[in-house]
Amino acid sequence: EEVAKLLELKAKLGGDDGKHQFVLKTAKGTRDYNPKQMAIREKVFNTVVACFKRHGAETIDTPVFELKETLTGKYGEDSKLIYDLKDQGGELLSLRYDLTVPFARYLAMNKITNIKRYHIAKVYRRDNPSMTRGRYREFYQCDFDIAGQYDAMIPDAECLKIVHEILSELELGDFRIKVNDRRILDGMFAACGVPDDKFRTICSTVDKLDKMSWEDVKNEMVNEKGLSEQAADLIGEFVSMQGGRDLAERLLQNPRLSQNKLACSGLSDVKLLFSYLELFQVTDKVVFDLSLARGLDYYTGLIYEAVLTQAGLSGDTLNGAEDSVSVGSVAGGGRYDGLVGMFDPKGRKVPCVGVSFGIERIFTIMEQKAESSADKVRTTEVQVLVASAQKNLLEERLKLVTDLWKAGIKAEVMYKKNPKLLSQLQHCEESGIPLVAILGEQELKDGVVKLRVVATREEVDFSRADLIREIRRRTSEA
């Protein structure tokens, strides 16, 4: 026996046969979803999809990989995070980085000029994410986009309405939706004396304001990016401004900004946006925030980002400029009027606006909520277990469960010839099955089935004809 133990230990250590010890894990930055996580994921998706459908969206799907060149030149510096496939003799392929670029490719390829669609799928980024905070290399995005030549700010406002509805319905705690406009940012940079060729790089420094203090941001602008201190200070004044429609009106009077055409059209649109948001009854959560920049290259107009403001979850960043702890962005988007044109041979533009939900982070919050809740998460929907009280009743159990399935009832039998009644009842307790249909010699003789309510242990005999009706009645009232 001693020898057997040693041999087992040797096997554990990989042995001396020089064989490679197999690593049992998922790829870095990815995870499996277990049944409990899937039950939560299904609940979140149901809420999200119901909202998208309520707003009249269709859905499409695209392949997980695209031609490499489809993704080239769309993501700026982030391009280095794209997963490429190995060249196995054929096309050069990359895993999709988001759902927006494949959507634009789809529109151009099919010459679609207007559509309202949602797309829920996984995207891939070779990042070094913090998985404890719900960030992964493979993660879901839930996108809603409106493409088409429409009147200003109407579809844009609906996107914000959708963010408001979904975040409210998921009950994730309080949130805020920041909005800004690329044209306002660019106009502001011009007005502050930033040279044209530095707009993008200064913009990406401004984008760090939710993670860095103003001092550090200014330092990066001046010392790393060579901006004059005076220009940086002017930017600093603007990016500390937050407000609503009133702020847009005030800035339209601002001597610096009002000189800039781009800024003015952005500000007028923000004003118009707020008038629609009032009709949509969502202004309570929306803030016009001049520090919002967003990294992606393709935005051309309105941009927005939703952040949870409750300190319920381990805080991601402490945003000094705000009065509450931000737990990170859960949705973001904006207008990208030029992206589809990049795919069209003739450069024909299709104006688009959309929003993307960072749903993994929402899953993480929902999982934590479920953990701390007293209610157990069920991972199946089984309504009744068909059980037997004596031996040799497998055939009768299989016959009865067949009848139940035929009636559309969610039912199980245990895959043993002679399971003990106790272990059958235990299975019900563990997986939350509310009812047991018990067969025994006596029940078979009497032509009845004993229906047991797991929670109360109440037992009543029913004829076969009544059984199905009774199961339906008892499980629909729950």
Next chain:
Amino acid sequence: EEVAKLLELKAKLGGDDGKHQFVLKTAKGTRDYNPKQMAIREKVFNTVVACFKRHGAETIDTPVFELKETLTGKYGEDSKLIYDLKDQGGELLSLRYDLTVPFARYLAMNKITNIKRYHIAKVYRRDNPSMTRGRYREFYQCDFDIAGQYDAMIPDAECLKIVHEILSELELGDFRIKVNDRRILDGMFAACGVPDDKFRTICSTVDKLDKMSWEDVKNEMVNEKGLSEQAADLIGEFVSMQGGRDLAERLLQNPRLSQNKLACSGLSDVKLLFSYLELFQVTDKVVFDLSLARGLDYYTGLIYEAVLTQAGLSGDTLNGAEDSVSVGSVAGGGRYDGLVGMFDPKGRKVPCVGVSFGIERIFTIMEQKAESSADKVRTTEVQVLVASAQKNLLEERLKLVTDLWKAGIKAEVMYKKNPKLLSQLQHCEESGIPLVAILGEQELKDGVVKLRVVATREEVDFSRADLIREIRRRTSEA
């Protein structure tokens, strides 16, 4: 104008600037799903998932890529079809080839010894598929598996019951489920005098019987694989046999097979299986067919495959041995008791049985059915369009649609300030929206909304309070 045309032509041809002409396409062997295809896909998934849930399954999800070594040595010759990711400095990764190997890895990694789970996700094979027949390089699989140490053939029979239920409910036409057993195949090869080391290769030749005539199969066995003509002829006799429980009983008396222990245990199990299938009421479609081989290495016991037998679709293969044209396999599976053990450091086995639906082919059939049907496939679920009959009513439309959304009604407005009533009604016709809530000066004055039924053009005024109730009533009865 002539010049403009020429310039356009030049642009089409890519111009003379030497710039690379962008290729606007999806990767080879992949496709987008448009909204109509998605509507059909959703319907199919709903049927499949409802069945899986009715049978008490949980669901899991795994990443789209695995460590390369996780997939190594699981697929035999098919391994060459695996997509590898580029080595970008990190782990070596491959796209999943099926859902079964990731499932086994998941069980071993989490030390799970029993679970009933389904998994619906895309898998990847660098094949040269016929896309017109619904075969792609990226395609969905819908898998249902039962892992655990249970009594013989009970979970196996439930898998076949599920195939029967799903194919019946999808109304794809007549089908047949062929069953066989790896142990019977191996026993048969031994009994026919096939050398041990040729079992696998002869088995993969037998697997071609649904695409090749017996003469060609025999030819490959004898001339390519060096089998004796006598052995091949003996195999030929067996693989022409089809039947039910009676055939299993007859073969148990067969002087050659009854000498082989493996064959006998397989045959006894097939006998037992049919007794359960009778209780499940599915024997009408199940055939014990000794020519069924199935390619994958990991099967250890019962194997099965469902084929549609109606010549409704462009026939994939003309199976000479059968009386009807086969349109190809739509589901397949079997028992794989050794796979999980390959991932366990101590080699602990977890017996598994499962089935995988080749759902792309089912989509293709459903799409063809939808095309030829008179009913238009709706791609949204919008119940009512909020429209206006006069100009300058955008604000009123936005207010009303906000009320409807709040009440959970699926509603749209057109994103124009002043859309024409005709174009609003046209939009309803095109996308199948049944109701229009029309606002005009008069309605606003009277505090009512005109509800129009698109199909009948009937119009009735309702107070705001009654409107929501009326929309619900009219759309629930549909």
